[in-house]
Amino acid sequence: MSLADSRPQQPQQDCPVRGRPRSEAVERAIIEGVMKLIEDGVPLADLSIERIARTAGVGKATIYRRWSDKEDLFIDVLRAAEPEDPELPGTSARDDLVVLLESLRQRGLASRSSAILHNVYVQMKSSPKIWAAYHATVVAPRRRIGMEVLRRGQENGEVRQDVDLDLMNDMLVGPMLVRSLLRPDARLEEGLAERIVDTVLEGLRPVSS
Amino acid sequence: MSLADSRPQQPQQDCPVRGRPRSEAVERAIIEGVMKLIEDGVPLADLSIERIARTAGVGKATIYRRWSDKEDLFIDVLRAAEPEDPELPGTSARDDLVVLLESLRQRGLASRSSAILHNVYVQMKSSPKIWAAYHATVVAPRRRIGMEVLRRGQENGEVRQDVDLDLMNDMLVGPMLVRSLLRPDARLEEGLAERIVDTVLEGLRPVSS
Amino acid sequence: MSLADSRPQQPQQDCPVRGRPRSEAVERAIIEGVMKLIEDGVPLADLSIERIARTAGVGKATIYRRWSDKEDLFIDVLRAAEPEDPELPGTSARDDLVVLLESLRQRGLASRSSAILHNVYVQMKSSPKIWAAYHATVVAPRRRIGMEVLRRGQENGEVRQDVDLDLMNDMLVGPMLVRSLLRPDARLEEGLAERIVDTVLEGLRPVSS
Amino acid sequence: MSLADSRPQQPQQDCPVRGRPRSEAVERAIIEGVMKLIEDGVPLADLSIERIARTAGVGKATIYRRWSDKEDLFIDVLRAAEPEDPELPGTSARDDLVVLLESLRQRGLASRSSAILHNVYVQMKSSPKIWAAYHATVVAPRRRIGMEVLRRGQENGEVRQDVDLDLMNDMLVGPMLVRSLLRPDARLEEGLAERIVDTVLEGLRPVSS
DNA sequence: GCCTAACCGAGACGGTACGTCACGTCTTTTA
DNA sequence: TAAAAGACGTGACGTACCGTCTCGGTTAGGC
Numbered sequence: 001m002s003l004a005d006s007r008p009q010q011p012q013q014d015c016p017v018r019g020r021p022r023s024e025a026v027e028r029a030i031i032e033g034v035m036k037l038i039e040d041g042v043p044l045a046d047l048s049i050e051r052i053a054r055t056a057g058v059g060k061a062t063i064y065r066r067w068s069d070k071e072d073l074f075i076d077v078l079r080a081a082e083p084e085d086p087e088l089p090g091t092s093a094r095d096d097l098v099v100l101l102e103s104l105r106q107r108g109l110a111s112r113s114s115a116i117l118h119n120v121y122v123q124m125k126s127s128p129k130i131w132a133a134y135h136a137t138v139v140a141p142r143r144r145i146g147m148e149v150l151r152r153g154q155e156n157g158e159v160r161q162d163v164d165l166d167l168m169n170d171m172l173v174g175p176m177l178v179r180s181l182l183r184p185d186a187r188l189e190e191g192l193a194e195r196i197v198d199t200v201l202e203g204l205r206p207v208s209s
Numbered sequence: 210m211s212l213a214d215s216r217p218q219q220p221q222q223d224c225p226v227r228g229r230p231r232s233e234a235v236e237r238a239i240i241e242g243v244m245k246l247i248e249d250g251v252p253l254a255d256l257s258i259e260r261i262a263r264t265a266g267v268g269k270a271t272i273y274r275r276w277s278d279k280e281d282l283f284i285d286v287l288r289a290a291e292p293e294d295p296e297l298p299g300t301s302a303r304d305d306l307v308v309l310l311e312s313l314r315q316r317g318l319a320s321r322s323s324a325i326l327h328n329v330y331v332q333m334k335s336s337p338k339i340w341a342a343y344h345a346t347v348v349a350p351r352r353r354i355g356m357e358v359l360r361r362g363q364e365n366g367e368v369r370q371d372v373d374l375d376l377m378n379d380m381l382v383g384p385m386l387v388r389s390l391l392r393p394d395a396r397l398e399e400g401l402a403e404r405i406v407d408t409v410l411e412g413l414r415p416v417s418s
Numbered sequence: 419m420s421l422a423d424s425r426p427q428q429p430q431q432d433c434p435v436r437g438r439p440r441s442e443a444v445e446r447a448i449i450e451g452v453m454k455l456i457e458d459g460v461p462l463a464d465l466s467i468e469r470i471a472r473t474a475g476v477g478k479a480t481i482y483r484r485w486s487d488k489e490d491l492f493i494d495v496l497r498a499a500e501p502e503d504p505e506l507p508g509t510s511a512r513d514d515l516v517v518l519l520e521s522l523r524q525r526g527l528a529s530r531s532s533a534i535l536h537n538v539y540v541q542m543k544s545s546p547k548i549w550a551a552y553h554a555t556v557v558a559p560r561r562r563i564g565m566e567v568l569r570r571g572q573e574n575g576e577v578r579q580d581v582d583l584d585l586m587n588d589m590l591v592g593p594m595l596v597r598s599l600l601r602p603d604a605r606l607e608e609g610l611a612e613r614i615v616d617t618v619l620e621g622l623r624p625v626s627s
Numbered sequence: 628m629s630l631a632d633s634r635p636q637q638p639q640q641d642c643p644v645r646g647r648p649r650s651e652a653v654e655r656a657i658i659e660g661v662m663k664l665i666e667d668g669v670p671l672a673d674l675s676i677e678r679i680a681r682t683a684g685v686g687k688a689t690i691y692r693r694w695s696d697k698e699d700l701f702i703d704v705l706r707a708a709e710p711e712d713p714e715l716p717g718t719s720a721r722d723d724l725v726v727l728l729e730s731l732r733q734r735g736l737a738s739r740s741s742a743i744l745h746n747v748y749v750q751m752k753s754s755p756k757i758w759a760a761y762h763a764t765v766v767a768p769r770r771r772i773g774m775e776v777l778r779r780g781q782e783n784g785e786v787r788q789d790v791d792l793d794l795m796n797d798m799l800v801g802p803m804l805v806r807s808l809l810r811p812d813a814r815l816e817e818g819l820a821e822r823i824v825d826t827v828l829e830g831l832r833p834v835s836s
Numbered sequence: 837g838c839c840t841a842a843c844c845g846a847g848a849c850g851g852t853a854c855g856t857c858a859c860g861t862c863t864t865t866t867a
Numbered sequence: 868t869a870a871a872a873g874a875c876g877t878g879a880c881g882t883a884c885c886g887t888c889t890c891g892g893t894t895a896g897g898c
Contacts (some may be wrong), residue, residue, distance in 0.1 A: 001894075012872075015867070017872095018864090018871075018873070019863085019872030019873030019874065020863045020864045020865095020873055020874045020875080021864060021873090022873095023863095023875080026874090040255070045235075048853055049854075049855085050854080050856080051853090056874075057247075058859075058875095059877060060854090060855080060856095060875085060877095060878095061856080061857085061875080062875065062876075063879090064855065065874075065875095067256040103865080126857080143392075163408075164404070166395070166406065167384060167404065168408075169410070170383060170384035170388065171380050171383060171384055173383065173391075174382065174383015174384045174386060174387045175379035175383045175384075176383075177383060177391070178386055180380075181386070182344075182386070183348075183352075188847080188855095195373070196376065197378075199373070199376060199380070200379075200380070203408075203409070203411065203412015203414065204408075204412055226842095226896070227840085227841055228840075228842025228843065228894090228898090229841075229842045229893075229895050229896085230843080230845040231842090231844095232843075235843090241889090251843085257884055258884075258886085259883080259884055259885080267844085267845075268845045269845095269846090269847090269885095269887095270844080270845090270846090270886095270887085271842095271844060271845080273887085274843080292850080336842080395859080438868080439868090440869070440870095441869080441870080444869095444870080466857085466858055467858075468857085468859080469875045475871090476870085477763065477872060478859095478871095479871085482861085483870090494843070497845090502882090507642070520723055524640075553809075557809055561810075561848085577749070581826075582822070582826070585823065585826060586799060586826075587825070589802055589823075591801065591809075592797060592800065592801015592802045592803075592805050593794060593797035593801045595801060595805055596797040596800055597799045599808075600762075600766055600804070600818070601770075601797075614794065614891080617794060617795075617798070617830075617831075620830065621825075621826075621827070621830015621831055623873085644846095644890075645845080645847070645887045646845075646846035646848065646889085646891090647847050647848045647887080647890050648848075648886070648890065649847095649849095650849080650889095653848090675876085675878085675880085676881085677879055677880080678879090685850070686848095686849065686850040687850095687880095687881080688848090688849080688850085688851090688881095688882085688883085689848075689850075691882085692848075692849095760879090
């Protein structure tokens with residue numbers, strides 16, 4: 001669960017609870033239904049609320065009660081599909097970076113995450129709201145982790161002092177992104193993460209090392 | 210005009226011409242209309258054929274007569290919005306790469322190209338057809354040019370012999386892509402292209418240089 | 419209270435009472451709420467159960483617990499709105515008929531009864547159940563009273579022997595109905611009842627009288 | 628075709644015709660479909676636009692294009708169901724009145740007209756718009772004809788000079804209305820029209836006749 | 837200078853999905 | 868157990884587009 005748990009559609013709860021509570025089972029059924037449809041290759045354009053409701057065996061109103069938009073719904077789908085943050089070994093900046101990039105590679109390959117993200121990513125970019133949510137809860141934190149690793153690398157001498165860490169980070173992440181988005185022919189082969197990290201670190205390592 | 214000029218909707222012309230020929234003015238009006246709508250910030254979801262027809266002062270059938278899909282229409286819109294390939298100075302691999310990356314940066318900034326591409330890029334990825342057309346006529350050729358420049362750089366000693374040119378290319382293009390897509394907060398500031406090229410080349414230059 | 423008191427929704431009471439008894443105040447609040455809505459000119463189509471519940475500050479289930487249908491509820495609303503049967507003077511058939519018709523005229527004028535009945539009458543006719551209940555408990559008894567008065571008129575010589583009393587009754591009631599339903603422009607002016615009775619009686623009185 | 632032919636939904640026709648003209652066949656299919664549903668005993672509450680469209684094999688928009696309301700549609704259904712005005716013999720006021728009342732009786736019996744009118748009449752009364760249209764084009768003209776016949780009856784001595792013709796008309800029409808609306812058990816037997824007319828005329832004929 | 841075929845605008849057509857609302861049933865907590 | 872609150876599946880509402888189809892009215896050759 002990487003995405004923030006702040007769902008806006010929740011009724012203002014001043015009083016403890018009033019009336020029949022919302023069924024969590026229904027909530028899961030809807031999100032699982034969307035994932036199933038995406039995995040089955042249904043084009044995004046055909047992912048109508050009506051079809052989602054039909055698939056989940058649920059009334060349309062039940063969906064609108066929870067999410068005001070298809071966008072809002074997709075934010076929760078992303079949240080459910082998002083893999084956990086990887087655990088960093090901490091042995092060296094190089095090892096941490098490999099783990100981070102490897103998790104990025106895995107995400108590009110993993111069937112569920114890949115199918116869902118690859119499709120929804122597209123929708124995200126065209127929707128400021130959904131993109132903002134995804135950026136704030138997934139992209140930015142991941143970047144912060146990467147920057148922190150690089151900073152530690154500078155401290156312990158693995159990385160040159162005069163390097164622009166922002167640019168270095170982009171040089172690490174960039175190739176993975178290029179191959180995922182622009183070059184679907186390029187295979188995200190095993191060992192790719194190590195090669196990228198080593199190539200970048202070799203160029204930017206302190207001369208005296 | 211970078212995109213292929215093969216439009217499938219042209220009527221099978223066995224006889225020279227029969228009846229009134231199609232008006233090129235109408236064609237331009239439609240494409241210009243779509244661009245105007247995109248530039249005006251109309252969300253992609255609201256770009257209905259009906260609205261496009263209304264904007265261009267044109268009948269729906271006139272659009273469907275030319276393009277079978279909204280996708281097909283968008284391919285032509287991309288073709289019209291795509292800037293020319295930049296001219297390479299040829300003085301050195303470094304200079305050529307800077308020009309290539311600078312043109313990439315410009316595209317990310319240019320109002321028209323940016324607005325249109327940034328919006329349509331998204332749709333592209335969700336549409337195999339439109340993405341295939343864009344990849345074949347824009348992405349792949351640009352990459353080929355970049356690879357050729359790098360190869361020449363290897364020949365004249367600007368680039369190490371043992372480097373993976375594919376990966377090097379991605380390390381050059383990647384940061385630009387990361388900043389355009391993932392980090393809209395990051396400014397594509399002037400001089401960025403030079404900094405990227407120099408950083409990568411410095412790390413991967415022959416030791417004896 | 420003219421309408422039969424047989425409400426079907428009463429729970430089968432074998433044991434004296436179990437649990438919390440139903441609140442009569444709630445019952446009144448619901449019926450009063452419906453009347454208020456009708457008097458306020460709310461169109462019948464907008465008289466949803468949900469709105470009735472909201473108006474009365476009551477849960478929907480509380481309504482469904484008492485009445486299975488909106489129709490059943492309306493029967494009770496009619497019952498509450500129905501004026502008492504008039505008291506007949508008994509001095510003569512003519513006087514009794516005037517009183518009967520006058521009460522009919524009053525009903526057509528009275529704000530509450532009129533608004534409610536005029537609106538609900540319509541719904542009645544489209545609903546066999548509600549119409550049957552209204553006919554059995556209001557229309558038929560009133561007609562029986564009228565027929566009885568006419569029969570006494572025949573006996574005491576106010577009405578000719580050879581007349582079709584059924585038809586005569588319809589000739590008395592008919593004009594009032596015509597003016598209520600077909601000619602809303604026609605005023606139900608004071609003295610109308612007397613004029614109708616006298617006109618009909620004059621034509622059908624024994625010649626030797 | 629007794630009802631006025633002024634349909635409000637017709638597009639403002641300043642220019643001769645623009646675009647594809649509306650299909651009259653579709654229009655007929657819709658109206659016929661509604662009649663069929665009513666005759667088949669479908670409750671009025673179940674006569675949804677969606678069902679009407681399904682029955683007629685027509686899109687919902689095609690209905691809304693012609694009629695803004697279900698009410699407006701029903702006005703046209705009434706228009707199509709309304710029988711022609713009867714032709715008056717003109718031999719005497721008595722004969723004319725018999726023909727008028729007989730046509731009223733027929734309407735109450737005729738399967739199509741009866742089923743449709745009896746059901747829609749109800750809806751009419753709850754809808755000021757539809758009732759106004761029906762009153763203006765059916766009820767009022769018929770009444771005018773009846774009044775004219777009575778006036779001629781006064782002139783040629785069939786009817787007393789001092790009688791209130793309005794009231795007399797209601798005494799003629801009233802019994803028919805009572806038996807149609809209030810007493811569905813009462814049969815509209817053959818010869819009923821003659822009996823009513825004769826009974827009323829006998830009472831109100833000039834004494835010297 | 838006609839003829840004729842295709843184009844053009846407009847908009848009707850059968851559909852599908854939208855987001856809202858009411859239906860009648862159900863499942864909570866509170867009294 | 869009643870009562871309020873409100874979630875639930877269902878389905879109609881009226882609107883907007885979809886992509887196809889007619890219309891009347893151009894607008895170009897080719898005869």
